[in-house]
Amino acid sequence: MSKYVLVTSGVCSSLGKGVASSTIGSLLECSGLKIAMMKCDPYINVDAGNISPYQHGEVYVTEDGAETDLDLGNFSRFTSVNLTDEACISIGKVYENVIQNERAGRYNGRTVQVIPHITDEIKRCIRHMGTTSGADVVVVEIGGTVGDIETVPYLEAARQLVRELGKNNAISVHLTLIPVITGGELKSKPTQNSVKQLQQVGIQPDVLICRCESEVEDSMKQKIARFCNVTPGAVFVSPDFQKSIYELPVIFHKQGLDAMILSKLGLGNRTTDIRQWTDFLEKLSNPAKKIRIGMVGKKDYLDNCYKSVHESLFHAAVTGNNAELTVKKIDAETLEKTQDIDQVFADVDGIVVPGNYGQRGFLGLLATVRYAREHKIPFLGIDLGMQLMAIDTARSLCGWEDADTTEFIQNSTHPVISLPEEQPGPNDGVMKLGASEVHIEDGTKLYSIYNSSNIVERHRSKYTFDRRYAAAMTEHGLITSACAVSDKQTEAFEWKDHPWGIGVQYHPEFVSRPAKPHPLFNSFIKAAIQYRK
Template identity: 50%
Template structure:
């Protein structure tokens, strides 16, 4: 029988359910189990694609082009679970499917209700993933917080799920908060209330993950166990990691989380092998020195907006046994700055990430120009590539009004323009160029050497491309078109001439980077930054 683990949260959001679920998933893999990860988001949006970064943080893109919650990025970094649009479930998707079936008459005239129709739809979506032949354990993270009205149908579906497949095949993990108040005293009352709310729904937690700033004392564990009716050993201290989130799997194993989970599910596994995680953490702790990378973006106030980029930079650091210090630079503020030498003092590389809209573009162009003229490693991703092309067109081709048609729709010199299939798009959700596609890398280019192969597959999320009208002139003036689509119709990567490391890519390599296996572009970029630091 297949096994299932539901991870719920209480007290408040952003306590780390995604990291907890991912960490447990990685521990189960280290014991030889094959896992699947599912994220449930209670919002009515069909997906995360149309949400503002300030509302929802990063949009993580899967191979099949799904625009999902950033927690799928955590799943990808911590585990080997396959991820697709089926692994992301939202209220919008569920209700859209049920209403479509009702319009088609598939409910045979019955009144369509939350129970059983909505809950059945949710359970069917979980079953489709969990019953795969090569899946041993499926972990389902239920977004939101117990007590939220939006989460009720999903929690009811989880309760029913345990009844449907048998309690011995389901484990409920509840992550809650043990706050520290004035004077340093830690309080258990929020956890007690959160578990009470879960019990009122009909879910009895098997394991509690208690988020706190410091490890729980045994007396506090016993108190929580007594008031929540959870076994003492199943009250897990989920205290803050010391130096990196990649310590979390090791911390949870030390607390016995995976031992308890497999015991409650009745699974026999091989002895756990944590050597890869130990190597990652030891490399971070023993880093030789620090590289300072300037991230020039337009959403820097919210850390989660560039979550995968941040983590991929750290992975590049791990691969080079160095620490990466990300210096966030607001592109709008950069527009007002004339003294870039002072601002960039001590910076070893510049990364310009993806984004949408005109705000901050002038600042990004200034950053690209500074990097090109000062031989500073520069990495442009998606919008970042387009910015590098705009800068090159303005300052090398001397086309002063060179721009993107996204920012200047009526401009005469749009060196970046809308994809032809996007011209008549009026509905924006899920209509960009999305997901995995093929790129051919040209021989003799830096990026070809970095990947070590001609054909690569990376994920896209954009509407605009380098204009083919300007490609001949750009190449004539030295810009290296280093990667194209198989039919050579679209530019996928560019390289600055006579520059130690100036690469732009139209795709998002950060989505394929892991701490255990850094993406080659980030590894190479940090290595180039290390050379700059070495030159002093």
């Protein structure tokens, strides 16, 4: 039977509960245990697919095509777990399941209520994860903050799970904040109040993780343990990291967090091998070169909007090329108005245009692609970034000034990008989500990167390149280097007379890990280093 670690947080949001949960999962995995990861989100949306990245960060896509919370990206990068749709539930999905059961008469005419029906469904999903994964330990991150009304069903379900499974099989890890007030004094009262709120719903935390700007003295930890009714030594500190979130596994291991959790779960003495993290940090601390990449996105975009792309560049720089990475954020809408685009890109060694939706900033993104092509700067386009390569070629080289995507302009005479159902032939109009097979053309740069004719990559796309224009694109130096095995849609472009210019329809960023960078990002960073020289 699987054991469960239930991770909650209090005081305020954005304390890093997803990273803390991921770190716990990583340390347990480094201890030789099979783990599973799960996120319980309090929003009513059935999934994260329609939530603005400005509100909730990027949409992370699993291999089986689920559009999920960005914390699953952290789960994937910190562990080796292959996440699925079952790894992320929202309260909207829970209510949807319960309503479907009620409509099917599965409750035998009983009144359907939050307790027991909603909480039973939450418990069923959590237990099901343990059963189907066969994991020794399931780490469950419960979204939201203790005290918020939307977290109540999850907390009640967690309380029941701890009681039903027993303290050796389900433990509570609570993340709180120790603020630093004027004068540098640390205050423990917010942590005490947060734990009190958790106790009021019937959960006594077994382990406390306290976010703080700096280290916390043992006397403060002992005070917190005493007032929060936790075992002495069960209070840990998550300080601000110096260079990377990947410092956390080493920090927590040195404090003994993994040993404490293993002890609480009755899993005995185990050796935790964290060499993958110490090796990564060693490379991070001793770079042999520096690299600066320009990432062009929508106006004032937040780092979390393109979280996986940023992390993939980071992995490729540190592990793949022993380089120190700086990412320059560039606003596409500002580019539309700038008079000196040369100055914007003067200090970058490579340019990335990640996936985007909507027309805002389109001309700035298009100008970026054209600049990278004309000035031979290493360029990586993902999703819309790849589609813009076709639009740029059509407008700049083919002379089709009105060439566009039907996502933005419906009456273009040269709709080089459109919905599959708008294109000639029997095309499927369903949005492509999740992993599917891609065929790479021999002799292309993409083939030399993968060294394989067939690969599997994850997708999140609806609009595609219209293959009627393929011959014209090739004639003007834009080569089709990959296509989908299932529907033959174009999956990748590359510029013929360019040192490194590749666009892909799929999303390689979703599978990159710190110790195993994705080959496409690895090759891109290597090309950027050569360009810098």
